[in-house]
Amino acid sequence: MANGNKPLDRDYFKRKANPNAKKGPQLTTCCGVDRDRDVLNVNNSEDWKLIEQHIEEHLREYTKHASITPVSCKSCGKFLEYKTQIDIDKIQGYVEKSN
Numbered sequence: 001m002a003n004g005n006k007p008l009d010r011d012y013f014k015r016k017a018n019p020n021a022k023k024g025p026q027l028t029t030c031c032g033v034d035r036d037r038d039v040l041n042v043n044n045s046e047d048w049k050l051i052e053q054h055i056e057e058h059l060r061e062y063t064k065h066a067s068i069t070p071v072s073c074k075s076c077g078k079f080l081e082y083k084t085q086i087d088i089d090k091i092q093g094y095v096e097k098s099n
Helices: 010-017 045-061 088-092
Strands: 065-072 079-086
Antiparallel strands (some): 065 079
16 A cells, blocks of 8 residues: 555656656657657647647737747657747837828
């Protein structure tokens, strides 16, 4: 019987399923993302649709953002982050006036 006063984390369940499992997060060699972390992948069509949908909604809500680049691992395709390009003229209040 196990001691009930210890936290049960992901490592506990990995070792329970496989007593020879390594302790700590197992990272991918290409991008350093935890293998057990369920992340979007740009090579998966359903995940790509979710990424596009998020970007579209974000650009609609934040009108001062000019574009958003989804950054992913070039090797495995795991999504890593969004990079946002901000329209400086809109932030500073400059608007082109047409004559």
